[in-house]
Structures are given as C-alpha cells and as structure tokens.
Amino acid sequence: MVKATPLxxxxxxxxxxxGILKQQFGDRLQTGQAIREQHGHTTTWIENQPPDAVVFxxxxxxxxxxxxxCAAHRVPVIPxxxxxxxxxxxxxxxxxxxxxxxxxxxxxxxxxEDLNCVVQxxxxxxxxxTHLRDQGLFFPIDxxxxxxxxxxxxxxxxxxxxxxxxxxxxxxxxxxAVMADGQVIKTAQRAKKSSAGYDLTRLLVGSEGTLGxxxxxxxxxxxxxxxxxxARCSFETVDAACQAVMATIQYGVxxxxxxxxxxxxxxxxxxxxxxxxxxxxxxLLEFHGSEASVAEQSATFGDIAEDFGGTGFEWTTNxxxxxxxxxxxxxxxxxxxxxxxxxxxxxxxxxxxxSRLAECxxxxxxxxxxxxxVGLVVGHVGDGNFHTTILVDTEDAGEIARAEEFVGRLNxxxxxxxxxxxxxxxxxxxxxxxxxxxxxxxxxxxxxxxAALDPEGILNPGKILPD
Amino acid sequence: MVKATPLxxxxxxxxxxxGILKQQFGDRLQTGQAIREQHGHTTTWIENQPPDAVVFxxxxxxxxxxxxxCAAHRVPVIPxxxxxxxxxxxxxxxxxxxxxxxxxxxxxxxxxEDLNCVVQxxxxxxxxxTHLRDQGLFFPIDxxxxxxxxxxxxxxxxxxxxxxxxxxxxxxxxxxAVMADGQVIKTAQRAKKSSAGYDLTRLLVGSEGTLGxxxxxxxxxxxxxxxxxxARCSFETVDAACQAVMATIQYGVxxxxxxxxxxxxxxxxxxxxxxxxxxxxxxLLEFHGSEASVAEQSATFGDIAEDFGGTGFEWTTNxxxxxxxxxxxxxxxxxxxxxxxxxxxxxxxxxxxxSRLAECxxxxxxxxxxxxxVGLVVGHVGDGNFHTTILVDTEDAGEIARAEEFVGRLNxxxxxxxxxxxxxxxxxxxxxxxxxxxxxxxxxxxxxxxAALDPEGILNPGKILPD
Numbered sequence: 050m051v052k053a054t055p056l057x058x059x060x061x062x063x064x065x066x067x068g069i070l071k072q073q074f075g076d077r078l079q080t081g082q083a084i085r086e087q088h089g090h091t092t093t094w095i096e097n098q099p100p101d102a103v104v105f106x107x108x109x110x111x112x113x114x115x116x117x118x119c120a121a122h123r124v125p126v127i128p129x130x131x132x133x134x135x136x137x138x139x140x141x142x143x144x145x146x147x148x149x150x151x152x153x154x155x156x157x158x159x160x161x162e163d164l165n166c167v168v169q170x171x172x173x174x175x176x177x178x179t180h181l182r183d184q185g186l187f188f189p190i191d192x193x194x195x196x197x198x199x200x201x202x203x204x205x206x207x208x209x210x211x212x213x214x215x216x217x218x219x220x221x222x223x224x225x226a227v228m229a230d231g232q233v234i235k236t237a238q239r240a241k242k243s244s245a246g247y248d249l250t251r252l253l254v255g256s257e258g259t260l261g262x263x264x265x266x267x268x269x270x271x272x273x274x275x276x277x278x279x280a281r282c283s284f285e286t287v288d289a290a291c292q293a294v295m296a297t298i299q300y301g302v303x304x305x306x307x308x309x310x311x312x313x314x315x316x317x318x319x320x321x322x323x324x325x326x327x328x329x330x331x332x333l334l335e336f337h338g339s340e341a342s343v344a345e346q347s348a349t350f351g352d353i354a355e356d357f358g359g360t361g362f363e364w365t366t367n368x369x370x371x372x373x374x375x376x377x378x379x380x381x382x383x384x385x386x387x388x389x390x391x392x393x394x395x396x397x398x399x400x401x402x403x404s405r406l407a408e409c410x411x412x413x414x415x416x417x418x419x420x421x422x423v424g425l426v427v428g429h430v431g432d433g434n435f436h437t438t439i440l441v442d443t444e445d446a447g448e449i450a451r452a453e454e455f456v457g458r459l460n461x462x463x464x465x466x467x468x469x470x471x472x473x474x475x476x477x478x479x480x481x482x483x484x485x486x487x488x489x490x491x492x493x494x495x496x497x498x499x500a501a502l503d504p505e506g507i508l509n510p511g512k513i514l515p516d
Numbered sequence: 517m518v519k520a521t522p523l524x525x526x527x528x529x530x531x532x533x534x535g536i537l538k539q540q541f542g543d544r545l546q547t548g549q550a551i552r553e554q555h556g557h558t559t560t561w562i563e564n565q566p567p568d569a570v571v572f573x574x575x576x577x578x579x580x581x582x583x584x585x586c587a588a589h590r591v592p593v594i595p596x597x598x599x600x601x602x603x604x605x606x607x608x609x610x611x612x613x614x615x616x617x618x619x620x621x622x623x624x625x626x627x628x629e630d631l632n633c634v635v636q637x638x639x640x641x642x643x644x645x646t647h648l649r650d651q652g653l654f655f656p657i658d659x660x661x662x663x664x665x666x667x668x669x670x671x672x673x674x675x676x677x678x679x680x681x682x683x684x685x686x687x688x689x690x691x692x693a694v695m696a697d698g699q700v701i702k703t704a705q706r707a708k709k710s711s712a713g714y715d716l717t718r719l720l721v722g723s724e725g726t727l728g729x730x731x732x733x734x735x736x737x738x739x740x741x742x743x744x745x746x747a748r749c750s751f752e753t754v755d756a757a758c759q760a761v762m763a764t765i766q767y768g769v770x771x772x773x774x775x776x777x778x779x780x781x782x783x784x785x786x787x788x789x790x791x792x793x794x795x796x797x798x799x800l801l802e803f804h805g806s807e808a809s810v811a812e813q814s815a816t817f818g819d820i821a822e823d824f825g826g827t828g829f830e831w832t833t834n835x836x837x838x839x840x841x842x843x844x845x846x847x848x849x850x851x852x853x854x855x856x857x858x859x860x861x862x863x864x865x866x867x868x869x870x871s872r873l874a875e876c877x878x879x880x881x882x883x884x885x886x887x888x889x890v891g892l893v894v895g896h897v898g899d900g901n902f903h904t905t906i907l908v909d910t911e912d913a914g915e916i917a918r919a920e921e922f923v924g925r926l927n928x929x930x931x932x933x934x935x936x937x938x939x940x941x942x943x944x945x946x947x948x949x950x951x952x953x954x955x956x957x958x959x960x961x962x963x964x965x966x967a968a969l970d971p972e973g974i975l976n977p978g979k980i981l982p983d
Contacts, residue, residue: 160869160871162762162766162869162870163869163871163900164766165869204711205711205715206711207709215686216709216711218718219682219686228961232957232960234955234956234957234958234961235958236955237936237955238931238936238954238955239869239934239935240867240868240869240901240930240934240936240939241899241900242678242683242867242899242936242939242940243867243938244671244672244674244683244936244938244941244942244943245936245937245938245950245951245954246722246943246951246955246958246959246980246981247722247723247962247965247966248672248718248721249958249961249962251685251715251718252714252715252719252965254715255711255713255714260714271768272765272766272767272768274768275768295629298631298739299628299629299739301739301741301742301804301805301806338809341808341809341812342805342808342809342812345806400707400708400710401707402629402630402706402707402708403629403630404627404629404630432708433630433707434707434708434709464705467707468705468706468707469704469705469707469709469710469711469712470712471710471711472711473711474711475711476712476713483712484712484713487705487712488701488702488703488705488712488713489701490699491702491703491713491716492713494695494701495713495716497968498714498719498969501964501967513713513714514713
C-alpha cells in the first residue's frame with residue numbers, strides 16, 4: 050500500500066467528544082475496529098487510517114450537534130457516504146469522527162414541473178433514479194459506482210454522460226450545509242439560476258468535506274428521453290477515434306455518452322466476456338432524443354466515423370441490442386480484474402483538452418511500459434477525461450513505487466498539456482502534491498478560504514490542500 | 517434618482533496612489549469629470565458616484581501594478597467593462613480608481629477542436645462572435661447589451677438562451693485574475709472539467725469585482741447549428757403560456773430561446789412596431805439543430821401549445837421570417853421607452869421555480885397597479901426568470917419611492933416562492949438589502965471569504981455584501 054502520513058492527534062479532545070456523543074447517540078455511535086476500518090476504507094491503494102468512531106445522524110440538527118461538539122473540542126469530522134471515493138477522501142489521518150450519512154437517505158421532494166428535487170445526502174444515485182422513473186424523470190450523473198448524492202456533490206463527480214449533462218457542478222442547484230461552527234446554511238434558493246452573491250453552492254461542490262457537511266441537496270433532473278440509441282465503432286488508432294469524437298462534437302451532435310476503450314482494454318473484455326471485437330481502439334456511444342433525432346444522430350456519427358477510417362459501425366435503439374453493444378463497457382471493471390489474478394486494479398484519472406487526448410493516451414501507454422507495468426485505458430473521451438487502471442501487487446513495494454512514479458509522470462504530463470491532474474476523482478490525499486503544480490499560487494487563496502471557513506481545521510483534515 | 521450612500525474616503529491614500537499611477541500611466545490615467553461620471557454611470561436609477569480617476573491598462577501586469585499601488589495605499593479599485601450593469605456595480609461610493617478594461621480587448625486564442633477560446637476581459641460579446649463566425653463557432657450567452665466578456669463573467673450574466681446553454685457559470689472554463697494583494701492567479705486549466713480543489717472559477721464568476729480583477733477568460737464555445745427555427749404563439753393567460761413552457765421542457769425539447777411578453781408588452785410593441793399581434797401573452801421561441809431536428813422541435817412545441825389553448829402558432833427556418841417573428845422582442849426596449857415619453861424605464865429582475873412563475877407574474881402586475889405605476893414584463897420563461905420594466909420620472913421623489921416599494925415587494929415575493937431577488941442582474945448596490953433576506957446566515961460566510969481574500973476591502977467596496 051501507499052503510505053499515508055498521520056497527522057497530530059488531539060487525544061484529550063477526541064476522548065471528550067466521544068464521551069459526549071456516545072451519550073447523545075447511544076448505539077448510533079460505533080467504535081468497533083471493523084466498522085472504523087470500513088469507514089477509513091478507500092477503494093484505492095492508500096493505507097487505511099480509521100476514524101475513532103462512526104456516528105449515524107438522522108437529521109440536519111443531529112449533524113449540527115455533532116459538529117458543535119467536535120468544534121468545541123477541536124476534533125476532526127469526516128463526512129462519509131458509501132466510501133466509493135478513490136483518493137483517500139474518507140481516511141482519518143488525525144483520527145476523529147466519521148459522520149455516516151446512510152440514515153439520512155430521504156428523497157424529501159420531487160418537483161416534476163420544475164425538473165428538480167431535494168434529497169438528503171445519503172440517498173444513492175440508483176435509489177433516486179428508481180424513485181423518479183415512474184414520473185418520467187431521471188438524474189443523469191453516473192460515476193459508475195452507486196455512490197451517494199452527498200458524496201457525489203462533495204467530490205464534484207461526473208462520469209459517462211457528463212459530455213451531455215455536465216458534472217455535479219452543473220446539476221446541483223442549492224445546498225444545505227453544516228459549517229465548521231455548527232451553523233446551518235442554505236447556499237441558494239430553488240430557482241434555476243441566480244446571480245445573488247458569491248456562489249457558495251459551487252464552492253461546496255468538490256470541497257470534499259473540508260468546508261462544510263452537506264445535509265440537503267437540490268438537484269436538476271431531466272425528462273427520460275423518448276428514445277435512446279447505442280452505437281459502437283472500431284478505429285485503427287486512438288488518434289483516429291479522437292478525431293472522430295472532435296468532429297462529432299463540433300458538428301453539434303448532442304452525444305449523451307461517448308466512451309473510448311484502448312486496444313488493451315478491448316483485449317481484456319474480449320477475453321473476459323467472450324467477445325470477438327477487433328483488437329483496436331473502440332468507441333461506444335449513446336444518443337438521447339426523439340426516435341427521429343437518435344436515428345439522425347447515430348447516422349451522422351456513422352458518416353463522421355467513416356471519414357476517420359472507422360470500421361464495424363453498428364447502432365440500434367432496441368434495448369437488448371443496446372446492452373449487447375455496450376457489453377464491453379459494462380464488463381470492463383471485471384475484465385480488468387482478470388488480467389493478472391492476485392493483482393489489484395488501481396484507477397487514476399486525468400483530463401486534458403480533447404485536442405491533446407490522443408497524444409496524452411499514447412504517451413500514457415509508453416510510460417506504463419517504461420515502468421514495466423500493465424495498464425489499460427478507458428476514457429470519457431468527449432470530455433478529454435480518461436482513466437488508467439494499473440494492475441499492481443499492493444504488497445510489492447517495488448511495483449508500488451513504480452506505479453507511483455507512473456502516476457506522477459501522468460499527472461505532470463496532463464498538467465503540461467493545460468489539463469488537470471484529476472478530471473473527476475478529486476484530490477483527497479492522493480493527489481495533493483499535484484494541486485500546487487497545477488494551479489500554483491491559486492492554492493494560497495484556497496488555503497485562505499479554508500482558514501476563513503474552518504479556522505480550527507476540524508473538517509476532513511489532510512485533504513485537498515498541500516501542507 | 518435613488519440615493520446611494522457614500523462610504524468613508526481615504527483622501528491621503530487616494531491622492532498618493534493617483535500621483536504614482538499618473539507617473540506610470542500618463543495619458544492612460546484620466547481624471548476629467550465627464551469620464552469619471554461615465555465610469556460611475558449606471559444604466560439604472562441609482563445616483564452616480566464617480567471614481568477619482570479612470571486608468572486604462574493594456575496587460576495583466578499593468579492591472580497587477582495598479583492593484584499593488586492601490587493595496588499599498590488602501591485605495592478602492594473598481595473594474596469596468598462597458599458599464600451595462602444594472603444595479604450600481606461600477607459606482608465608487610468610497611472613491612478610488614476605475615480600471616477600464618477597454619484596451620485589454622484581444623482574443624488571445626481560439627481552439628476549434630476543443631470548442632474553447634481565451635480572451636481578455638475587454639472583448640465584447642459581439643466582437644467575439646464576429647471573430648468566431650468564420651470558424652463555424654459561436655459563444656451563446658446573450659444578455660442583450662453588447663457587454664464585455666469580463667463584465668459578463670464578473671456579474672454571472674445569462675440572458676435569452678440560458679435555457680439551453682446555461683449562464684456564465686456554465687460557460688467559463690478558467691480565469692486569470694489579479695487578487696487584492698496584486699498577485700496573479702489562474703483558477704483552472706483549459707481541460708473541459710476538473711475536480712482539482714476548490715472551484716475558484718465559480719467563486720470569481722458573479723463576484724462583481726469584489727474578490728479579484730479578471731484579466732483573462734477561457735470560454736466554452738458552441739458550433740453554429742446547421743439550422744435554426746423561430747416560432748411564436750399567443751395564449752389566453754400567462755398561466756397557459758407557462759404551462760406550455762413547462763410541458764415543452766419536460767418533454768425534452770432542447771429549446772434554445774423561449775421568451776414571454778405579457779399583454780402590456782405586446783401592446784407596447786404593437787404600437788411601436790406597427791404590429792397586429794393579439795393583445796395577449798406571447799411566447800417567442802428559437803430552436804437549434806439539424807434541419808430535421810428543428811422542424812421536429814417546432815412541430816412538437818406547436819402540438820403542446822395547442823393543448824394549452826395557444827393560438828396563432830407560426831414557425832419558420834427562413835432567416836427573414838425569423839426576424840419578422842421575433843420583431844416584438846427585438847424592438848421591445850425601444851417600445852417600452854415610447855409608452856410614457858419623458859419617463860425612464862427601470863429594469864429589475866427576479867427568478868422563481870418555473871411552477872411559480874405564472875403566479876409571480878400575476879402578483880407582480882397587481883403590485884404595480886397597487887403602487888399606481890406603469891410596468892411591463894418580459895421573461896426568460898424557460899428559466900423562471902423575468903424582468904419588470906417600470907416607467908418612472910426619476911425626478912419625481914414620490915414616484916421613485918413607490919417604485920422602490922414595488923421592487924422591494926417583488927423581491928420579497930420571489931424569495932417567498934423559493935426564488936431569488938436576482939436571476940441575472942446581480943446584487944451590486946441596488947439589491948444588497950435583499951441578499952440577507954434571501955440567504956440569511958450564508959452571507960456571514962460570504963463576508964468571511966471577502967475578508968480572507970481582500971482583508972483591506974479595496975476591491976469594489978460597497979457591493980454585494982450587506983453592511
């Protein structure tokens with residue numbers, strides 16, 4: 050595992066706060082080792098740093114009580130959704146209290162006429178979409194995991210259909226949050242837009258629990274499209290695939306999803322899912338609209354793909370065939386797990402201007418080889434965002450070191466291309482060194498904001514900002 | 517005019533800073549009364565508070581020099597685009613230096629493959645679109661006035677096609693800014709999305725020059741659609757028009773523009789432009805897409821409009837006919853000016869959840885009548901945002917007082933409907949009292965951010981935050 054640096058612990062404060070909270074929350078405060086480790090647990094290679102306790106509030110008022118007790122005794126507070134973040138976001142390097150939002154999982158209101166809804170932070174993406182389906186509505190952001198809306202908001206999540214529907218920053222209308230002093234605020238009203246004051250909504254989106262604990266989220270919704278079509282097409286090179294993507298977007302085709310699998314990824318899914326896709330870069334697409342519109346979008350993409358040497362173009366609106374076409378993507382995670390049994394797939398992400406994407410992926414693959422590693426690429430190619438999964442033996446210090454070296458070089462490469470060290474996974478603990486390389490002096494003002502809003506530094510310490 | 521409260525002036529500091537800047541900038545620092553008044557000038561009814569001087573920098577480095585001098589001597593700095601803001605944003609209640617960005621008007625780079633560009637703050641919207649046209653690109657945000665991109669960014673502008681393309685918050689990728697200490701930062705890279713740290717981009721968008729001076733803007737662009745169609749339809753009531761709008765959006769029609777004129781507005785344009793529109797609420801629409809898609813969108817809207825009693829539905833893709841259909845909107849401003857010669861049209865804006873829009877407009881019209889005023893409504897109805905123009909004699913203290921009373925009641929009404937006191941005009945000086953009514957304790961954290969980033973309070977003092 051990658052070592053995570055511990056921070057100084059306030060033992061007295063932690064003990065006092067734990068005592069008070071135990072009295073208030075009874076069985077809803079847990080201190081068993083397994084549950085603590087599960088709440089420090091990260092789906093990454095960073096070592097586990099469990100909190101001292103996990104508390105399960107049921108209301109905004111209870112969250113505010115927890116924060117007030119922790120503020121009074123200078124004890125870290127770490128909000129927790131379901132723990133699917135990838136960069137050590139929920140670790141507790143200075144100990145403290147993990148606030149598990151799982152019992153705050155009510156969908157408080159749905160406003161079909163306004164295409165928005167209000168939810169508690171523990172509502173999961175799939176729970177919300179199941180609830181909305183009967184009303185012909187859906188919430189489009191899909192980061193893959195069945196994450197909580199609170200966690201997705203706090204990490205500025207996006208995913209496969211951000212190319213059409215944007216990221217969490219574009220789909221959160223307003224927030225209720227408990228600030229570091231225990232005060233509850235709302236950042237905006239439910240109106241679709243506003244120019245009233247500083248955009249605290251967007252400041253909290255992506256703040257990874259370091260500026261406030263999100264207790265209520267007002268989300269934009271979409272009508273379920275009348276029709277969806279799926280398509281796939283192979284290309285000789287990643288560059289040709291990227292050229293087709295750029296031309297499609299420039300042409301104004303409102304693609305809903307557009308995923309790239311590199312050759313290594315296609316080989317992996319061929320092996321795992323018994324497919325016979327050409328072992329070449331593959332684009333998978335999805336179009337949303339009316340029946341006529343998705344047919345036109347699919348055909349337009351087909352024409353553009355042909356111009357860039359695309360082969361094996363297929364498209365369909367039939368649900369069963371759509372699943373078949375996208376099988377390579379649905380099975381991707383499991384396919385990567387099968388390449389090197391016993392090894393763990395470590396996912397990292399960068400995002401570059403799309404004109405640099407092919408070059409970035411090519412250099413990525415060279416750098417993987419240079420470190421003697423095995424890795425695969427899958428990309429949200431319409432956004433210039435891609436994930437590299439490296440397969441590592443997390444007990445092999447040498448391989449870990451080479452993988453870390455690779456991740457560092459990839460981040461620096463993306464930054465050198467006017468890109469970012471993280472398109473959607475966030476900074477957490479893992480990417481802190483790169484934030485300053487990417488944004489330089491801007492991090493000083495981020496630190497000033499953190500100090501102004503959380504002067505005691507109790508909210509999710511050791512995340513985002515460099516030391 | 518509405519009185520604007522002066523703030524304490526730092527006479528010694530202002531005199532010293534002026535002396536230093538005069539040496540550095542020569543003729544590019546102006547102190548004549550006319551130019552000072554023009555730069556304090558607001559297109560509103562708030563009285564003019566001119567700055568002590570106007571300086572015309574040509575580079576980020578010069579902006580940084582100006583801010584450093586003003587920081588050293590605690591002198592207010594007020595950024596200025598072309599002065600089309602509506603709520604006293606460029607007034608100088610404590611005096612100081614107006615920084616006119618007019619000579620920083622270079623389009624620095626256009627990246628057609630990435631659908632983005634980098635511009636200086638003094639570039640105007642029309643200048644940018646003229647430059648982009650040959651490349652088949654456009655920048656969609658259209659607040660009406662030919663504002664600068666810097667000003668539009670600083671005020672989180674939106675306008676007629678925000679319903680499809682979003683507001684400035686959705687279309688700014690990254691900023692370069694000079695902070696209150698004179699340091700230059702970049703808030704993000706040119707990648708389409710990022711989850712790297714706090715969203716300083718969105719914090720500066722809409723900060724009205726109170727947190728930093730924007731010196732460079734990276735913008736998202738759109739491909740010019742293959743086809744556009746325009747449509748119009750009359751309704752018996754504002755409520756019926758709003759019902760049609762809601763149904764259209766829920767149905768997933770990606771309307772590009774959707775404007776509502778109330779009966780009084782239609783009467784005004786009939787009189788001014790010699791039109792014979794039915795004197796009833798009118799919807800004007802625009803659709804972007806392929807030829808087939810805009811035809812389908814127009815027809816779908818027509819069907820929906822019929823369900824809600826719409827009459828006189830017409831649509832066309834022909835450019836000349838499109839202009840004819842939208843004439844009522846294009847002539848709107850001039851038409852309102854003709855209603856009561858000698859009176860000034862004062863525009864205010866609110867935004868509510870669209871399900872409350874019809875009720876809000878109805879109550880708005882009652883409140884205008886209760887104050888014995890004449891007023892008209894035009895709305896970006898797809899966003900729940902509308903403007904009321906009240907015609908006042910700005911020398912008539914009684915009428916001004918009644919108009920102020922009306923604006924206050926309208927703001928309170930919008931807030932009571934979970935809406936905002938400003939959908940797109942911003943807070944400036946005019947709406948400061950309403951910010952706290954709308955967002956309560958959140959304004960304390962806005963003030964904390966302001967204090968952290970501008971501890972001496974030199975950046976556009978007296979704006980946004982309540983005293």
